[in-house]
Amino acid sequence: MKTAVVTGATSGIGNYVLKSLLREGYKVFAGYRDIKHKKELMILSDDVIPFRIDMTKKWTIEDAIKTISSSCEKIDVLVNAAGKVVAGPLETLSVDKVREQFEVNAFSHFELAQGLFDKLDGGKIINISSMASYGVFPFLAPYCASKRTLDMMFNSLRIETGTKVQIISVKPGVIATPLWEKSIDINKDNFGAGKYKIVGDYLVANAIRNSNSGLSPKTVANKVMEIIKAKNPKNSYTIGLDAFCVEMLSRLPQCIIDRIVEEQLRKKVAAQLDKVLLTGVVQKTVEPEKEESAEVEEDTVVENSENPDERLEAALQEAMAEENS
Ligand SMILES: NC(=O)c1ccc[n+]([C@@H]2O[C@H](COP(=O)([O-])OP(=O)(O)OC[C@H]3O[C@@H](n4cnc5c(N)ncnc54)[C@H](OP(=O)(O)O)[C@@H]3O)[C@@H](O)[C@H]2O)c1
Incomplete structure (x- = not known):
């Protein structure tokens, strides 16, 4: 046995x-x-x-x-x-x-x-x-x-x-x-x-x-x-699927991960609760990252969309393409 x-x-x-x-x-x-x-x-x-x-x-x-x-x-x-x-x-x-x-x-x-x-x-x-x-x-x-x-x-x-x-x-x-x-x-x-x-x-x-x-x-x-x-x-x-997406997300450069995660968090909390209060909470953490990720903005698909969902999707596709290449 x-x-x-x-x-x-x-x-x-x-x-x-x-x-x-x-x-x-x-x-x-x-x-x-x-x-x-x-x-x-x-x-x-x-x-x-x-x-x-x-x-x-x-x-x-x-x-x-x-x-x-x-x-x-x-x-x-x-x-x-x-x-x-x-x-x-x-x-x-x-x-x-x-x-x-x-x-x-x-x-x-x-x-x-x-x-x-x-x-x-x-x-x-x-x-x-x-x-x-x-x-x-x-x-x-x-x-x-x-x-x-x-x-x-x-x-x-x-x-x-x-x-x-x-x-x-x-x-x-x-x-x-x-x-x-x-x-x-x-x-x-x-x-x-x-x-x-x-x-x-x-x-x-x-x-x-x-x-x-x-x-x-x-x-x-x-x-x-x-x-x-x-x-x-x-x-x-x-x-x-959520675990798969998170695994793919984790393979992106840290500055891109940070921006996607911050935007997702802000969007989700704002959708549910008070947008004004939330901006006060999360804005503080977003500010210092802006300069660091400015370089990436020029040539990544992720940065081309204002919509966080599209950006997440684009980032994941990019990560998967890299994985497959
Ligand atoms: N649910 C999810 O979404 C999810 C996703 C990914 C991974 N996991 C992981 O899967 C594992 C099982 O979680 P679950 O979702 O099945 O949750 P669960 O139903 O709460 O089961 C957790 C088990 O761990 C025991 N446990 C908690 N604290 C303990 C302690 N100090 N000493 C000994 N046993 C303890 C609990 O016993 P008591 O009931 O007596 O506290 C229970 O039997 C966890 O490691 C969790 O992190 C869960």
């Missing part, structure tokens, strides 16, 4: 992955943070072995490594799905909250993988990263940076250790899971009542929209199962 370990198994993507693995006949060590979920996991199947892990508490990670290691000879796949979203304006956001974001989304996964690495010899580590790893979402910088860190650490681990363990990053776009609703509560105090409030309100509306309009977590679980079965999977997979 094959063995898998899944963190974040109690909800969303991790829960779908857990159920898909059970259907394929795996024995699954399923990570839960809150004891209230243990029973739900146990009644799924006799092949589920729930284990407690809180990604912010080192001792629970160490305990999980001991429990799992002593209960199996070999692990075929580790799926790191636990995660949360910390958002806020970097000017005022508590560094402790940023630190916790890195613990939950990056360091803890690395620590767990290190502890189980020998058992994973010949197996796979699949990290549920995000399109945020491409790093183009203002006010979501802690989330983006934590996902980028996750990818960078595991990319290096892959290169350093060769073929011992196959390490794969899965980067979904927006997926309709409870992650977004939870993010509203987690970040409710981060924007304050001042100049950033309007952006916080926009992000709340956006989180609600994401909860309803994202792809199904089943799409991600299916891709994970495809990767598990593949003999030679790629190192990285994006899931969804």
